[in-house]
Amino acid sequence: MKVLESGNHMVALAANAAAVEVVPAYPITPQTQIIEKVADLIADGEMDAEYIPVESEHSACAALVSASLTGIRAFSATSAHGLAYMHEMLHYAAGIRVPVVMANVNRALGPGWNIWCDHQDSISQRDTGWLQVYVASHQEAVDTVIQAFRITEDHSVLLPLMLNLDAFVLSHTYMDADIPAREEVAGFLPRYRPLWKLDPRKPVTHGSVVYPVDFSETRESMAIGQENAREVIRRAVSEFEEVFGRNHGDLIETYRLDGAKVVVVAMGSMAAESRVAVDALRDRGEDVGLLRVRFFRPFPTGELRELLAGRDRIVVLDRDFSYGNEGALYTEVKSALYRYADVPANNIILGIGGRDVTHTGIEELVLHSADGGLPEVTWGDSRISDGHLVTRDLLREFDELMDE
């Protein structure tokens, strides 16, 4: 069914299409409309699921894990500080191997308090064991919710998945998209069949103490689950295309890479904006292409090695920063290429805390870095302004006070 909806509402509609059975959630801007819509759908009798309002995000994730352990399909959504508050339980969900899916609306972590788009929240959860996908359009958000359960519930994966969509750029803008009917989805996404589940007829404690003699194996098992996910993602994406006729890429999506000397690497809506920049630069005779990293975990190491070797330059756009080093995506891209390709690279930090990212801005920065005119790591849109909260004027005012 074609609808005109906000990205958040579309995620909720997709969760319904995916026959989700339990949704424990706690509201936080800019995620709130996702769970509001879920609550609406359930109240209106359009969604056959249990909604659990909880007292915190930590509990939301705990309930998500417990619900899934009973052998049903569970879904939740959060953002920024909510995700950070879940941190312990994120490790729990992955460590206990539940195939849950959670939407995270990418938002900056304060202070300074900021509800706008930024990837720092999910990047900070990189090593929890969750699969991470970053979508670039409303339709992709819908389709990825449905693909997500196919991927996580595969018996060779059984790890949770975090579906990241950019705050406001995707979450609050209205676009048209197709929401597949439940019956249509059922063929692609059959009922969840767990390997085993919690059952009072066979009482066990799941997630209990594991001594050094076994612990390493449980962690290697998670690493294997992530590795297996690569092929499972490719298969899910290609079967999804057969049924629904849409393909947003598997671990990556490429755009005008043929003959590209300079390749822009980006995630989420900045990659969608980069498509426009690539078109404009191509029109001006510049050989520029785009590689969108769709899955950050598992990381598309093989794809990057194959597609980035031999290029003149790579320009990695990061909407996050690993303080004391560089953008996280940049580190990952360089690490993938180590010993495979020696390509000059730039890291441009852009769109932090919801700063508007325009294709003209990207065009300018890409041209500038292709000339070798940018420091390796550049804060692409930083500027000094009197509007900043701590200005030089304010510091002067404090000079006297601090001397007392």
Add this chain to the structure above:
Amino acid sequence: MEEKEEVGYMTSVSRPVKGCAGDTGEWRVFKPVKDDEKCNKCLLCWVYCPEATISKDELQIDYQYCKGCGICAVECPTGAIVMVKEDKQ
């Protein structure tokens, strides 16, 4: 090096079994002893016992599981429960 067995899917599970440290009653150093003459059946000991070892109707202490924490003796308003050192080797 030995050939490595494939790890595959692995997660942590434990099953309920008899405690390897024996009945918790064996951990006791002091034992609560109740004087039925002084007991006014207020049920405070039953309410406060963290191990649920005091029966509600008879107010009898189950020494198989009582760890001897002494909370009942502290809470008892009539001094009907006193803690007595266990005679153990």
